[in-house]
Amino acid sequence: MTHQAPTQPPQEGAGSAHLLYSEQEEDLRAAVRALLADRCPPETVLAHAEGGRAYDTALWQALGAEMGTAGLLVPEQLGGAGGSAREAAVVLEELGRAVSPVPYLTSAVIATQALLSCVGAMADANTDSGEQPRAAAETAADAEVAVELLAALASGERVGVLAVPLSSAPGSASAVTVRADAHAALTGQIAGVADALAADVLLVPADGPDGVGLYAVETSAPKAARLRLDPSTPLDLTRTLARISLDAMSARRVAGPGGAEAAIARALLTGAGLLASEQLGLAEWCLTQTVRYTKERHQFGRPVGSFQALKHRMAALWLDLVSARAAARAAADALATGDRDAPVAVAVAQAHTARVAVRAAQECVQLHGGIGMTWEHPAHLYLKRAKSDEIALGTPGRHQEVLARLIDLPAPTG
Amino acid sequence: MSAKNTAVEAAEPSPGPIAAAEPSGSPADGAEPPPGPIDAAELRRRVAQLLAAYDPATTARADFLRAQFDAGLAWVHYPAGLGGLGAPRALQGVVTAELDAAGAPDNDPRRIGIGLGMAAPTILRYGTKDQQRRLLRPLWTGDEVWCQLFSEPGAGSDLAALATRAVYVPAAHPSEGHSADDAERAGGFGATARERGEPGEHGEPGEEAPRSGEWVIDGQKVWTSSAHVARWGILIARTDPDLPKHRGISYFICDMTDPGVEVRPLRQITGEAEFNEVFLTGVRIPDSHRLGAPGEGWRVAQTTLMNERVAIGGGSVPREHGMIGVAARTWRERPDLRTHDLHQRLLRLWVEAEAARYAGERLGQQLAIGQPGPEGSAMKLAFARLHQEVSGLEVELLGDEGLTYDDWTMRRPELVDFTGREAGYRYLRAKGNSIEGGTSEVLLNIIAERVLGLPPEPRTDKDAAWKDLPR
Ligand SMILES: Cc1cc2nc3c(=O)[nH]c(=O)nc-3n(C[C@H](O)[C@H](O)[C@H](O)COP(=O)(O)OP(=O)(O)OC[C@H]3O[C@@H](n4cnc5c(N)ncnc54)[C@H](O)[C@@H]3O)c2cc1C
Numbered sequence: 087m088t089h090q091a092p093t094q095p096p097q098e099g100a101g102s103a104h105l106l107y108s109e110q111e112e113d114l115r116a117a118v119r120a121l122l123a124d125r126c127p128p129e130t131v132l133a134h135a136e137g138g139r140a141y142d143t144a145l146w147q148a149l150g151a152e153m154g155t156a157g158l159l160v161p162e163q164l165g166g167a168g169g170s171a172r173e174a175a176v177v178l179e180e181l182g183r184a185v186s187p188v189p190y191l192t193s194a195v196i197a198t199q200a201l202l203s204c205v206g207a208m209a210d211a212n213t214d215s216g217e218q219p220r221a222a223a224e225t226a227a228d229a230e231v232a233v234e235l236l237a238a239l240a241s242g243e244r245v246g247v248l249a250v251p252l253s254s255a256p257g258s259a260s261a262v263t264v265r266a267d268a269h270a271a272l273t274g275q276i277a278g279v280a281d282a283l284a285a286d287v288l289l290v291p292a293d294g295p296d297g298v299g300l301y302a303v304e305t306s307a308p309k310a311a312r313l314r315l316d317p318s319t320p321l322d323l324t325r326t327l328a329r330i331s332l333d334a335m336s337a338r339r340v341a342g343p344g345g346a347e348a349a350i351a352r353a354l355l356t357g358a359g360l361l362a363s364e365q366l367g368l369a370e371w372c373l374t375q376t377v378r379y380t381k382e383r384h385q386f387g388r389p390v391g392s393f394q395a396l397k398h399r400m401a402a403l404w405l406d407l408v409s410a411r412a413a414a415r416a417a418a419d420a421l422a423t424g425d426r427d428a429p430v431a432v433a434v435a436q437a438h439t440a441r442v443a444v445r446a447a448q449e450c451v452q453l454h455g456g457i458g459m460t461w462e463h464p465a466h467l468y469l470k471r472a473k474s475d476e477i478a479l480g481t482p483g484r485h486q487e488v489l490a491r492l493i494d495l496p497a498p499t500g
Numbered sequence: 501m502s503a504k505n506t507a508v509e510a511a512e513p514s515p516g517p518i519a520a521a522e523p524s525g526s527p528a529d530g531a532e533p534p535p536g537p538i539d540a541a542e543l544r545r546r547v548a549q550l551l552a553a554y555d556p557a558t559t560a561r562a563d564f565l566r567a568q569f570d571a572g573l574a575w576v577h578y579p580a581g582l583g584g585l586g587a588p589r590a591l592q593g594v595v596t597a598e599l600d601a602a603g604a605p606d607n608d609p610r611r612i613g614i615g616l617g618m619a620a621p622t623i624l625r626y627g628t629k630d631q632q633r634r635l636l637r638p639l640w641t642g643d644e645v646w647c648q649l650f651s652e653p654g655a656g657s658d659l660a661a662l663a664t665r666a667v668y669v670p671a672a673h674p675s676e677g678h679s680a681d682d683a684e685r686a687g688g689f690g691a692t693a694r695e696r697g698e699p700g701e702h703g704e705p706g707e708e709a710p711r712s713g714e715w716v717i718d719g720q721k722v723w724t725s726s727a728h729v730a731r732w733g734i735l736i737a738r739t740d741p742d743l744p745k746h747r748g749i750s751y752f753i754c755d756m757t758d759p760g761v762e763v764r765p766l767r768q769i770t771g772e773a774e775f776n777e778v779f780l781t782g783v784r785i786p787d788s789h790r791l792g793a794p795g796e797g798w799r800v801a802q803t804t805l806m807n808e809r810v811a812i813g814g815g816s817v818p819r820e821h822g823m824i825g826v827a828a829r830t831w832r833e834r835p836d837l838r839t840h841d842l843h844q845r846l847l848r849l850w851v852e853a854e855a856a857r858y859a860g861e862r863l864g865q866q867l868a869i870g871q872p873g874p875e876g877s878a879m880k881l882a883f884a885r886l887h888q889e890v891s892g893l894e895v896e897l898l899g900d901e902g903l904t905y906d907d908w909t910m911r912r913p914e915l916v917d918f919t920g921r922e923a924g925y926r927y928l929r930a931k932g933n934s935i936e937g938g939t940s941e942v943l944l945n946i947i948a949e950r951v952l953g954l955p956p957e958p959r960t961d962k963d964a965a966w967k968d969l970p971r
Binding site: 252318320390473477483 | 651655656657658661722723766767768769771839840841842888892895896899900902903904905906907908924927928931932934935936939940941944945957959960961969970971
């Protein structure tokens with residue numbers, strides 16, 4: 087499947103973002119929504135959560151591989167669908183709306199973006215005359231692995247996961263907790279990694295002989311006994327978490343010093359920016375369901391939605407969504423066009439949309455009354471996803487701190 | 501607070517002065533009447549006596565609690581003979597402090613919140629002497645757990661719309677009263693029951709003819725917390741569908757061991773099933789298990805609900821009691837988690853919690869001098885909001901740990917603990933605080949209409965016969 091890129095505005099910085107949905111994006115949305123309506127209704131999500139599986143493999147096959155959404159961020163010549171972050175954002179809106187248990191954000195966005203950066207680093211190195219021949223050869227070898235993995239991820243055949251804690255925020259360096267020896271054997275632990283249990287390939291940041299590198303670990307490799315994944319019980323029933331333990335586990339390097347850090351930073355920035363779209367879709371579901379329910383539910387001889395106290399609450403939520411949608415679109419567009427304002431747009435989208443999603447889910451529970459407190463009703467799946475997403479890829483507070491630096495509103499000193 | 505209760509209706513007339521929940525002052529017979537006024541010194545003397553006779557170190561917990569009840573030291577403001585001494589309510593703190601210092605067991609109020617906070621004051625006000633004698637002691641000691649059979653699928657905030665039916669069946673031989681079977685099921689408060697009347701409102705307890713016959717109950721209740729461990733349930737049911745909805749309701753004490761009572765767990769967002777669906781099919785309740793006059797159930801229920809709010813509001817608790825204390829502890833213990841943003845937000849919530857604590861203390865002082873204010877409803881609202889905000893902040897503060905949950909296993913807990921377990925559980929459980937016991941929206945309506953005197957919403961459902969209402 088190929089997607090034409092939307093008409094792209096000039097890359098000028100703040101104020102020029104293209105914030106509407108293109109026709110192709112709406113078509114993509116309709117296709118994804120139809121698939122999810124059919125394959126991922128709330129009952130299925132709940133049953134999945136109770137079944138304790140890592141993710142919905144059949145749904146992932148249909149969505150990622152058959153529909154081709156796994157490769158949206160990847161250019162066609164690298165085996166992808168040649169779309170952009172704008173389209174990936176639309177997919178995430180729908181996945182948020184359905185709280186789907188698939189590794190789209192982790193594999194098709196974050197890990198894919200990390201690998202794209204690794205491949206990009208090679209392109210840069212080729213034109214960089216200053217690099218030593220040996221280093222250039224190593225970079226080329228790294229990139230070859232990255233290209234191979236990228237194609238596998240883009241096709242939806244394999245799931246890749248960047249092995250960092252889900253709470254990692256872009257723009258604030260997180261500690262590297264794994265060591266790599268000269269033969270690229272990895273030792274160490276990383277806790278709280280989302281979808282690690284779903285991964286065929288883990289991209290592990292590790293301290294190597296000459297600095298931080300990014301290493302690919304095959305979870306089904308013969309030496310897999312040297313790799314342990316301990317699941318932890320997640321608050322969000324639709325996204326698994328695990329601790330990764332490596333003990334001299336063999337790996338292949340996909341990026342060396344400099345390149346690895348840039349790849350991780352870029353991956354987290356893209357992840358955080360597009361997570362806002364997932365949060366937007368989630369919040370929209372909460373409002374739509376709440377409006378529907380309060381129109382139907384009668385107390386005191388009238389629909390409870392006819393009480394102004396509730397009407398105003400839902401109207402206020404709608405207002406929040408207006409700005410959340412614009413902020414999420416701005417982040418997706420900035421990422422798609424490579425705008426240098428992207429870090430600001432991402433921080434704004436995260437700081438704002440994360441809170442809107444939590445508020446929407448909380449209001450959804452509250453305005454449903456007792457039924458909203460039950461396991462049977464899907465509202466809790468959204469509440470748990472929204473609350474976890476608030477922490478994922480940086481809390482709103484963290485994003486505000488990043489923003490303070492970016493826009494020069496420093497914290498008081500002393 | 502006691503665990504939870506059910507809806508309160510916004511637009512109904514005030515259920516009467518809060519002071520009506522105070523003791524009637526007429527000691528039940530069989531009790532040792534206090535020799536003089538009961539003050540703090542007298543209470544300390546009696547606690548010392550109790551401790552001398554029943555050393556907490558060597559006395560079984562249940563025995564100690566029963567002895568405490570019999571000594572009138574359970575709830576000192578209740579009448580003598582019913583666990584109290586007719587003393588001012590505020591003096592209970594003296595007893596509790598003395599007993600705590602001596603290492604005496606408590607009656608685990610979290611496990612029996614509905615009994616203590618809701619059933620007991622209602623039984624005290626509307627119960628017959630036999631009902632009071634039979635029920636209050638095991639209620640207080642925790643030997644018998646209570647649940648509240650109020651909410652229904654179609655009647656939550658609009659509780660008065662309830663559809664569970666109660667149909668009266670006269671006894672075959674009315675003059676003989678109950679069969680021995682009934683008397684046994686009634687646990688000894690059946691055959692000789694007499695209406696007590698309503699102290700304070702209708703003068704002295706009136707005499708009523710011996711009650712006979714029984715009620716047959718059919719319907720469904722929902723969100724019934726603790727039904728799976730309860731011995732008794734306070735139940736409201738429709739006894740006259742031809743009357744407007746508030747007028748055809750009666751109030752009963754339902755024996756949860758009746759074969760017609762079926763309790764099915766209802767799992768909630770925390771993973772546990774604290775509440776239940778309760779199906780009532782041909783449940784037979786002797787007329788002696790009725791509380792208040794037939795058709796007066798709505799008024800009796802208002803006492804139940806009002807008392808819960810008093811119980812929430814009238815407390816004096818130490819600084820950092822409850823959820824804010826939990827979050828403050830996490831903050832102090834985990835410097836690694838601190839950020840400027842969280843710091844400011846925590847401080848703001850701390851201030852709000854402290855102000856709410858003063859408000860609770862002030863309400864308690866008002867109650868103690870017999871000037872109850874309407875602040876009771878405000879306390880529940882503040883409590884719900886603070887619980888939710890503070891627990892939400894704590895999850896965020898914990899970051900990586902906030903992304904995890906301790907255990908989703910389906911369980912049927914015996915007690916409700918808002919501040920127990922881990923942050924994720926506290927966050928999810930707190931969501932119920934603004935729904936259980938009357939939603940925050942409904943409580944705000946009550947404040948707007950009853951406290952501020954704002955005009956009510958126009959209503960079409962109040963005066964029509966219940967059977968003619970659209971459903
Ligand atoms: C954890 C928990 C424990 C409970 N335990 C018990 C128990 O032990 N026994 C028992 O009997 N019940 C119990 N309940 C039930 C509880 O009392 C009801 O859920 C509550 O009264 C709300 O009723 P509902 O669920 O039908 O919601 P609804 O009444 O349908 O309310 C839906 C929404 O409409 C709003 N609304 C309704 N009317 C108005 C209005 N006039 N103005 C503005 N907004 C309005 C509500 O605030 C709510 O947001 C429990 C509930 C919970 C969550």
